[in-house]
Amino acid sequence: MPSWWRSANVAATASQQRNRWESPDHRSIGRSRPSAFMSDVDHRNRRRGPDTRCVCHHGLMSALRILGRVTGWTCIAIGGIQLVGGVSGEPGMTDDATVDSHVRFMGPVFAGYGVSWLDAAARPEPDLNRMRVLAGLMALGGVGRLATRATLGRPHRFHDLLLAVELAAPVVVEAQGRRERPARG
Numbered sequence: 001m002p003s004w005w006r007s008a009n010v011a012a013t014a015s016q017q018r019n020r021w022e023s024p025d026h027r028s029i030g031r032s033r034p035s036a037f038m039s040d041v042d043h044r045n046r047r048r049g050p051d052t053r054c055v056c057h058h059g060l061m062s063a064l065r066i067l068g069r070v071t072g073w074t075c076i077a078i079g080g081i082q083l084v085g086g087v088s089g090e091p092g093m094t095d096d097a098t099v100d101s102h103v104r105f106m107g108p109v110f111a112g113y114g115v116s117w118l119d120a121a122a123r124p125e126p127d128l129n130r131m132r133v134l135a136g137l138m139a140l141g142g143v144g145r146l147a148t149r150a151t152l153g154r155p156h157r158f159h160d161l162l163l164a165v166e167l168a169a170p171v172v173v174e175a176q177g178r179r180e181r182p183a184r185g
Contacts, residue, residue, distance in 0.1 A: 068121025075114025082107030092156020135169040142166030
């Protein structure tokens with residue numbers, strides 16, 4: 001390809017990119033023009049199209065996004081263990097067909113909950129409102145564990161750890177969301 005063609009093509013591409021961010025009728029409505037401090041490498045590595053994703057301004061993944069991904073993959077793994085292992089997959093469970101059936105049913109549901117966490121954390125700026133709802137659901141599960149303690153007594157010690165994580169989830173998500181929100185400002 002002749003060098004004059006390459007330079008003309010690069011100029012046309014730059015013009016199209018500039019128009020893309022300034023055009024009010026383009027698919028990228030609601031997306032802001034890239035910051036001036038983002039490097040040219042960031043712009044070259046962007047994928048084009050309606051599902052445009054880019055690296056964060058600092059080149060690092062946000063802690064909130066990491067939290068969502070770790071939580072999502074952990075929930076998917078736990079759901080898989082529950083589906084495959086049943087009551088033997090979790091310490092302290094009784095070897096009862098009813099309990100085993102319930103645990104195996106809830107495994108895929110919990111894995112789906114994990115997929116929701118992954119989806120909420122998929123974009124460079126995670127969906128904080130969805131993450132709040134998901135963390136609230138986790139805390140509601142912790143409240144259910146507290147109800148069990150009040151009515152039937154303390155379960156296996158492993159459930160103490162689970163209870164702590166479940167009740168802390170909304171606090172951690174909210175604190176991290178407030179910490180990152182001013183930075184995005």
